[in-house]
Amino acid sequence: MPTEPTQSILFLHPFLDDLKAKGCAPETMAHRLGVNQSELDDPSTLIPANTVYGFLRWSTEWSGEKTLCSQLGMRMAQGEWMPFLPLLAGGLTVWQFFLRFSSSARDQGGSAIYRMEADGQVALWKLTRPSSASSNAEYADATAVGFFVGVLKGALGEMYDKSELLVVTSDKTLIADEVLPTTSVLDGAKGTVLRFPSLWLEATLKAVDPRPNSPAVRLPDVGLVDLVERTRRVVQRNIAVVDFDLTDVAQSLGMPVWKLQSELRATGTSVSEIRNEVRKKIAIESIGTTDIDIAQFASSLGYTSSSNFARAFRKWTGLSPSQFRRGRVT
Template identity: 25%
Template structure:
């Protein structure tokens, strides 16, 4: 499956270049981007467009330090769920680890790995493929954005020891050293950040246990949704429905948007798989109902809300259609509902 990136990342590059006097329409045209492809706030697009946009944005602005300029203008809360999960973590080290874990929500074109010891922490970025100019800029951007996010979490200068790059930055070492406030090595084996361990055990500025648990639960569901993308649109839609039901967001338009497609495209995929959105919603509700009734003590009204029903009576009618009996009766003696 092709790697993708959240459209907000490309939006920040375009916004920064526009503020520098570049015509955004011309830049989109050079990078092969249609404006409509960036209109969905929750959409994703092929990572190939990211590399092309970096290349053309740097060439058009004449600023090879553009990655640090974009990173410096991006706040964690602008990154949605990813940013909120990272900001509300209890410690800086926890934020760092979650940033690595949830980074696929930003882009799955590369991966972060965190290596810790008693004295230091190394955060390593790996993105496979030839180091084209666009990929080089994208890699610099990944390190710069990760650093900017950690600075926001700690609310103070980040005590970086060293930054290592596989390539020689076109903008020169001085600009990067000033941004990271430490030495930058080139020709390294990996692209990575090195930090001392001790300061990372301190509390994060916006730590909030309750909100953190909420954001992480949603982030885990989104990660599962991305992973399910390899199993086809039907599986992805099932995963999204499981996430969306308790929040009351199971409308077809919302599900299609979160899958990065139009309602018409989602309907076409489901039709080709021999099902429909209504049938899929019914199936997921039935499976979730069975699990909640058998394995929890939730009242029927609470089960109904978890499944996106406005009233317990509507849930009861649906359950009778699935099981041929009431939810209360089925709960006392559960039987498989797969053939219902």
């Protein structure tokens, strides 16, 4: 079974900030993404690409602004996308920027592939997505259009001529007029193509200043993010789901099952052992501080019966859940 690409939650930070400014509660956004609220600001939090696309659609619908994605994409090119500010610091040509952006994107979960084609007087900047991408990817495409048009505008300054730029994207109605007029946008297949004069590739990017009080964050090296910790987070988020199995964990991490198994085995653990550790930690830390019914508590940890939970708890502590709660052996 092919696995779904993932993205760092940092790709969504401009959206999270915008929605928060408009009154959307962080816990609501975390719920929509299936993460804990504390993970919203953690660069190592990886989200399945289709979940990201669904969140972009939900953000658009929640805000009531159909062109929200392209507008935020433009603002990201103006300093509201912290991980890529080093590339927007000035000094790079458009050509160098696109090449470095392509390389960076390739290392971030495989949700998009970028390719530059320059043939004579015409340059084509192409964005393609895997066949597994949902139809909601059109909202990510609109974000990309806003971002790259913003980069070109910033680099060219007064030399920028919108009539020389043509964009083919998934849904032209998602592109705001201030990004590109409708006469410069065509509907096409999944993905995006920017067509512009190849001379633009020689333009030099001007320095983009970060917005005030922006945190210093950068995209994680996905290959170096601790796999055991990433697995633990996925398991903990879904601990109440009885049938959330190895395959589900692997898909959430964007990895083949065999690779997840082998890499965890190399560290001396497994998904089942991690699940047991998560259950143990939650149970020992929480059961003595809550009056929740034992059967209900067991269900919240994904146990099918309170007796199964009681056996596990006695193995961990030498006491039954009730005895532990009372703080003495009866």
